[in-house]
Amino acid sequence: MCCRYANGISSLITEIGMKRAGQWFCRTSPVVALLLIMVLTGGCTTTKQYTTLADAGSAYTGAVAAMAEKASAVRLESSSYLLFQQRDSLSTRFTGKPLKDSLRVLLGRTNNNDRNTVRHNSVLKNVATSLKAYFDKLGALSRSSSPEDIGKKTDELVKQVNTAVRAATPGTAYQIPSGLPAVTQAVSGNVVESMLKQELTRRKDTIDYCVEILDSFTNELESDITGDVKIIRSYLYTANVKNRYESKAALLPADLQSVVDYRKTYLMGDTASSEIAAAKKASKVFKDKFDRMTTPGASDDGVDELREAVNELQAFTSFIKSL
Amino acid sequence: MKEYKGDENLQFLRDFEKRLDAKSLASLIENSGFDDAKKKALLLQYSEIKGSLRQVQDQYTVYLNLRRAPLKAYLLRLQDLLRQAPPMRTDLLNTMKSAVVEGKKIQALDEELMALLSAISSDAVSAQLLDIFMIEEAPADFLAEAYALKHLYDEKSNDAKEISGNAFMPVSLEISAATEALEKNMENLEGVLSAMNSCIAFLGGLVKTVGIVASLT
Numbered sequence: 001m002c003c004r005y006a007n008g009i010s011s012l013i014t015e016i017g018m019k020r021a022g023q024w025f026c027r028t029s030p031v032v033a034l035l036l037i038m039v040l041t042g043g044c045t046t047t048k049q050y051t052t053l054a055d056a057g058s059a060y061t062g063a064v065a066a067m068a069e070k071a072s073a074v075r076l077e078s079s080s081y082l083l084f085q086q087r088d089s090l091s092t093r094f095t096g097k098p099l100k101d102s103l104r105v106l107l108g109r110t111n112n113n114d115r116n117t118v119r120h121n122s123v124l125k126n127v128a129t130s131l132k133a134y135f136d137k138l139g140a141l142s143r144s145s146s147p148e149d150i151g152k153k154t155d156e157l158v159k160q161v162n163t164a165v166r167a168a169t170p171g172t173a174y175q176i177p178s179g180l181p182a183v184t185q186a187v188s189g190n191v192v193e194s195m196l197k198q199e200l201t202r203r204k205d206t207i208d209y210c211v212e213i214l215d216s217f218t219n220e221l222e223s224d225i226t227g228d229v230k231i232i233r234s235y236l237y238t239a240n241v242k243n244r245y246e247s248k249a250a251l252l253p254a255d256l257q258s259v260v261d262y263r264k265t266y267l268m269g270d271t272a273s274s275e276i277a278a279a280k281k282a283s284k285v286f287k288d289k290f291d292r293m294t295t296p297g298a299s300d301d302g303v304d305e306l307r308e309a310v311n312e313l314q315a316f317t318s319f320i321k322s323l
Numbered sequence: 324m325k326e327y328k329g330d331e332n333l334q335f336l337r338d339f340e341k342r343l344d345a346k347s348l349a350s351l352i353e354n355s356g357f358d359d360a361k362k363k364a365l366l367l368q369y370s371e372i373k374g375s376l377r378q379v380q381d382q383y384t385v386y387l388n389l390r391r392a393p394l395k396a397y398l399l400r401l402q403d404l405l406r407q408a409p410p411m412r413t414d415l416l417n418t419m420k421s422a423v424v425e426g427k428k429i430q431a432l433d434e435e436l437m438a439l440l441s442a443i444s445s446d447a448v449s450a451q452l453l454d455i456f457m458i459e460e461a462p463a464d465f466l467a468e469a470y471a472l473k474h475l476y477d478e479k480s481n482d483a484k485e486i487s488g489n490a491f492m493p494v495s496l497e498i499s500a501a502t503e504a505l506e507k508n509m510e511n512l513e514g515v516l517s518a519m520n521s522c523i524a525f526l527g528g529l530v531k532t533v534g535i536v537a538s539l540t
Binding site: 075079082085086089092093109113116117120121123124127130131133134137138140141144195199203206209210213216217219220222223224226227228230231234235237238242 | 432434437438440441442444445446448449451452463466467470473474476477478480481483484485487488490491494495497498499501502505506508509
């Protein structure tokens with residue numbers, strides 16, 4: 001569609017000839033000339049596709065940032081439960097000073113390790129956030145209403161130019177058509193499209209590299225989160241169901257309810273793994289689409305698939321925050 | 324697009340070494356204005372980095388070719404035993420004795436084995452819920468090994484994150500600059516719009532003036 005407009009403009013310029021009027025026109029309005037050049041050099045992918053791609057990039061990096069933040073929270077919770085468990089275990093083997101020393105060493109070592117984990121996750125979050133900022137700006141550019149306004153202004157400008165040409169050379173036959181979609185729509189669409197295409201193609205290697213790093217982050221965070229969530233669930237089940245149920249003491253009504261609630265939660269299963277798998281699948285759709293859109297001769301299909309990926313990644317981000 | 328996982332870490336190291344191009348570096352150093360001693364020190368540092376990278380590649384190759392397969396088999400066996408019934412208790416206790424020693428051999432960047440280590444250690448520290456200890460509780464030695472294994476996983480996971488975080492550093496400036504440039508593009512677009520408004524105003528005046536001149540001639 002856009003190529004058709006570009007060709008339309010091109011043939012229009014040839015057809016009109018624009019000798020005297022054209023020279024005057026370009027000299028008078030370099031802005032319009034620049035816009036026409038951008039139209040002629042613009043790509044064929046629609047702005048909407050770039051918007052969806054930018055949304056997918058933003059959703060993907062946002063999901064990684066959310067994972068990094070949650071990984072720290074679940075680590076601190078799971079390591080606290082492990083500290084309680086180890087305290088119980090050490091209490092059966094040591095007493096007095098040896099017990100106190102062992103607990104002090106254990107707490108110090110765990111704090112040190114967790115501090116490192118929080119620091120590393122914070123770095124990962126910053127990396128993901130900085131990439132998210134990039135995709136957000138890309139999205140903002142693709143959504144900008146300025147090109148559309150520029151298209152309208154171009155039309156207005158063309159009318160003014162025609163009036164000026166007529167005024168300068170009365171009886172002239174040269175006239176640039178105004179009010180045609182070929183002028184306004186082509187200018188408005190292709191300004192941004194050419195910018196986006198150029199931007200993504202130029203950054204392809206860097207973005208590919210960053211996506212590789214984000215993939216590693218995702219795998220590392222996945223291992224962390226699934227392991228820590230399992231420990232939290234096991235500890236809560238043991239404390240609230242197993243120990244209470246096996247206790248010789250009579251169960252109070254509140255205990256009974258607690259046993260029912262925790263048992264239900266535990267046996268309903270851990271959904272984190274399946275949610276992470278769905279998010280990884282969605283991120284793959286983004287990466288494939290990005291690859292296609294930045295490869296010469298790339299096809300324009302797959303926007304619906306990409307939009308689904310955006311929804312999937314946004315749902316995952318909400319889920320991971322709810323953990 | 325290239326997936327970055329498993330044994331492709333080796334390819335990543337090779338690519339990294341290639342990026343450290345001797346010619347470009349030599350030309351940079353030559354034009355740097357540093358004195359000869361500084362230039363010599365930088366070139367020496369460069370050759371040391373190259374040497375270290377080759378060493379790491381060699382080590383990773385040995386890991387992939389010789390160590391990884393038996394290590395993976397051991398971890399899978401341990402994971403399987405943790406899911407077994409009480410009759411396999413003795414097997415599990417015996418296998419678990421070398422868990423930390425074996426776990427230390429895992430390369431932090433090996434995502435598949437790291438995921439296995441995470442799953443095993445989180446199962447082992449939750450021994451109270453394992454079927455295999457349903458009749459007789461897990462002994463203290465087993466639990467101590469399980470906690471040590473979880474600690475080992477946490478340390479290795481931090482190492483892997485440190486490497487990934489550092490890998491981003493070379494491109495972090497470019498990403499910030501690209502983000503700023505996109506913002507500038509938005510500003511430019513808005514600038515074009517404002518320039519067009521001026522053009523229209525200018526043309527309005529011009530048409531009026533030229534129109535008057537044309538009517539006079």
